[in-house]
Amino acid sequence: xxxxxxxxxxxxxxxxxxxxxxxxxxxxVLRRMIESGNIPNLIFYGPSGVGKTTVASIIARxxxxxxxxxxxxxxxxxxxxxxxxxxxxxxxxGGVLLYLxxxxxxxxxxQQTLLEFTENGSITLIASTTENPYFYVYNAILSRSTVFEFxxxxxxxxAEAVNRAFxxxxxxxxxxxxxxxxxxxxLAHACGGDVRKAINAVEMLALAAGDGGKVTLEDAxxxxxxxxxxxxxxxxxxxxxxxxFQKSIRGSDENAGLHYLARLLEAGDLISPCRRLLVxxxxxxxxxxxxxxxxxxxxxxxxxxxxxxxxxxPLAQAVILLATAPKSNSAIVAIDAALADVRExxxxxxxxxxxxxxYGGAQKMGHAIGYQYAHxxxxxxxxxxxxxxxxxxxxxxxxxxxKTEAAAQAYREKLLRESE
Numbered sequence: 001x002x003x004x005x006x007x008x009x010x011x012x013x014x015x016x017x018x019x020x021x022x023x024x025x026x027x028x029v030l031r032r033m034i035e036s037g038n039i040p041n042l043i044f045y046g047p048s049g050v051g052k053t054t055v056a057s058i059i060a061r062x063x064x065x066x067x068x069x070x071x072x073x074x075x076x077x078x079x080x081x082x083x084x085x086x087x088x089x090x091x092x093x094g095g096v097l098l099y100l101x102x103x104x105x106x107x108x109x110x111q112q113t114l115l116e117f118t119e120n121g122s123i124t125l126i127a128s129t130t131e132n133p134y135f136y137v138y139n140a141i142l143s144r145s146t147v148f149e150f151x152x153x154x155x156x157x158x159a160e161a162v163n164r165a166f167x168x169x170x171x172x173x174x175x176x177x178x179x180x181x182x183x184x185x186x187l188a189h190a191c192g193g194d195v196r197k198a199i200n201a202v203e204m205l206a207l208a209a210g211d212g213g214k215v216t217l218e219d220a221x222x223x224x225x226x227x228x229x230x231x232x233x234x235x236x237x238x239x240x241x242x243x244x245f246q247k248s249i250r251g252s253d254e255n256a257g258l259h260y261l262a263r264l265l266e267a268g269d270l271i272s273p274c275r276r277l278l279v280x281x282x283x284x285x286x287x288x289x290x291x292x293x294x295x296x297x298x299x300x301x302x303x304x305x306x307x308x309x310x311x312x313x314p315l316a317q318a319v320i321l322l323a324t325a326p327k328s329n330s331a332i333v334a335i336d337a338a339l340a341d342v343r344e345x346x347x348x349x350x351x352x353x354x355x356x357x358x359y360g361g362a363q364k365m366g367h368a369i370g371y372q373y374a375h376x377x378x379x380x381x382x383x384x385x386x387x388x389x390x391x392x393x394x395x396x397x398x399x400x401x402x403k404t405e406a407a408a409q410a411y412r413e414k415l416l417r418e419s420e
């Protein structure tokens with residue numbers, strides 16, 4: 001069986017790599033580093049199929065080093081030591097470059113073994129990971145490496161690779177493939193920035209083209225269905241989308257909020273947006289529109305009872321409501337300020353007159369004596385110290401400028417005036 005199409009047309013030079021202009025464009029740091037031939041330890045971070053392995057192979061050839069490849073999912077400490085032994089062979093005279101894919105799957109002991117040999121210069125390491133290296137890679141390796149982030153390839157660049165792949169795949173057909181208009185553009189957009197995924201789709205379409213070599217848009221849609229979703233419920237993409245979801249609603253952009261909701265729902269994730277909407281109702285809308293909590297809770301309950309696809313309707317309602325509502329973060333600011341004091345040990349004794357007096361002997365201990373029952377006073381308010389003595393003047397909550405909180409502030413000021 002021949003090599004996959006993606007391997008047969010893999011770029012051999014930096015100029016053939018599609019995308020990653022921020023790293024490989026003229027005068028960019030990584031490109032200058034590669035062209036110098038002096039390669040430090042590197043970590044390539046980014047989604048699958050965007051050129052990390054390809055660039056590592058080009059670097060190895062450019063640097064004149066013997067290239068070894070290991071995968072973190074299967075590599076052992078013995079495999080790493082075997083690579084190091086290659087430094088003492090004729091092939092390793094020019095140096096050894098280890099390309100370690102999915103480094104995040106190595107345990108701490110394995111990463112420490114790797115550190116030992118990268119630190120003494122035995123090998124040059126280029127590691128790749130689809131997860132944030134600052135969360136998954138041993139700090140000592142991070143401090144001795146330079147991290148470069150690879151990004152999803154934009155559709156116009158993916159289209160270049162797709163066209164090249166169709167030309168190569170068409171060599172097996174007399175007269176080439178007959179490709180319906182719109183197929184290349186569809187694949188370029190549907191792959192979610194993953195060039196390898198797009199090329200694999202081309203290969204499948206070529207295999208299914210039959211004797212006539214016809215490739216239709218309908219076939220392309222079947223091959224590439226849902227492939228634009230780059231999503232992992234435990235990975236960076238998940239948290240990036242949720243972060244953008246909340247920040248869009250906080251920023252009163254209902255269209256962006258609906259977009260990120262759609263991405264979450266299309267990936268089959270119903271729980272995450274429901275939880276985040278409940279948070280937003282209190283964190284970002286809060287006291288500016290207190291009723292939002294009850295309305296969003298009702299929308300979330302409806303969504304959970306309906307399930308997908310109908311759940312999209314009440315959740316869209318919640319997104320639009322929250323995005324277009326007035327905003328206030330006064331509640332979260334207040335509780336976080338209070339928590340900061342508690343965590344720093346700024347507490348103090350509960351005033352004696354506020355302590356529980358509903359048990360025998362409480363009054364002998366001075367508990368609950370002198371407490372002023374607010375309902376016995378005009379407007380149900382009486383001036384009284386409730387905070388412990390060390391914090392008696394502390395202010396955690398500051399009224400927001402929105403209509404609801406401004407009204408509450410005016411009412412508070414009225415109570416204070418009339419209690420004088």
